[in-house]
Amino acid sequence: MKKKRSGHYCRICGKTRPNEKFSGKGHRNHICKECARKPKTERDEIDQTEEIFSFMNQSHISKKNVERLTVLADSENEKVSELANIVLEMARVKPYKKRRLKMLARERRDLLKKLDETGLVLAHRY
Ligand SMILES: [Zn+2]
Incomplete structure (x- = not known):
């Protein structure tokens, strides 16, 4: 299977994750939803x-x-x-x-x- 290249980089965990893992604000701040929940x-x-x-x-x-x-x-x-x-x-x-x-x-x-x-x-x- 071909790996999908779309996604967005999270500056906190350093991973590129699918777009649905980011909220609108998260996109701008480069923070995925998971990391946004961190303290x-x-x-x-x-x-x-x-x-x-x-x-x-x-x-x-x-x-x-x-x-x-x-x-x-x-x-x-x-x-x-x-x-x-x-x-x-x-x-x-x-x-x-x-x-x-x-x-x-x-x-x-x-x-x-x-x-x-x-x-x-x-x-x-x-
Ligand atoms: Zn993250």
């Missing part, structure tokens, strides 16, 4: 984790990004707060992506280790 804290964790990882992939972490990371670092969610704190520290030491890992390997092995342990370093290498 907001859980959805926020996924969204914010993704957001923090995307900063790693930018060529430069701007002042505005730093402001956002400061907010996320204050999160009651431990995982989000930990990730945000690491990226925030990195942004203070080396906001530019270019030669970042080399510089950290030379001067901030502790920070590099944290990036490695959390998987953040993978986002840097995309």
Whole structure:
């Protein structure tokens, strides 16, 4: 049987699901009905984790990004707060992506280790 290609991507569970699995609002927000029923804290964790990882992939972490990371670092969610704190520290030491890992390997092995342990370093290498 040929696999149907129609469907819609859910940014929370990361799956492409049939259109009937999305409400009108869900379509716009890219959240399937199942994920829409999850608690907001859980959805926020996924969204914010993704957001923090995307900063790693930018060529430069701007002042505005730093402001956002400061907010996320204050999160009651431990995982989000930990990730945000690491990226925030990195942004203070080396906001530019270019030669970042080399510089950290030379001067901030502790920070590099944290990036490695959390998987953040993978986002840097995309
Ligand atoms: Zn979903």
